[in-house]
């Protein structure tokens with residue numbers, strides 16, 4: 001969520017959505033969605049038994065953590081935005097949020113199957129989940145978000 005917010009904030013000046021709060025909220029929410037394949041996650045706990053079904057069918061960090069899922073979400077929100085006359089820019093918020101989740105998971109030792117279910121191609125990093133390093137990344141992202149927000153607030 002912190003990385004989704006961070007990337008959303010970085011993209012605000014580029015994409016200039018009419019409603020920045022909606023844009024950032026979508027990015028943060030979309031950052032939760034890939035873990036719908038885990039009944040133990042924030043979102044997964046709220047959508048039991050769906051998360052159990054997704055875990056059984058796709059596996060944790062499978063399709064929902066592949067590059068295909070954010071692209072599919074982007075296309076879906078783009079379609080909704082097109083028909084509802086809302087700004088297509090909000091589809092980018094969803095794309096940014098979902099990609100942020102997959103990127104952050106990809107730098108962990110557990111990694112992600114980036115091309116699931118087409119290929120078993122796996123991307124993994126060096127950060128251990130629930131470690132001091134993970135905490136350091138979280139603190140860095142959170143402080144960066146606060147600095148950017150303060151900068152935006154006073155500009």
Ligand SMILES: [Zn+2]
Pocket residue numbers: 034035061065101105
């Ligand atoms: Zn995940």
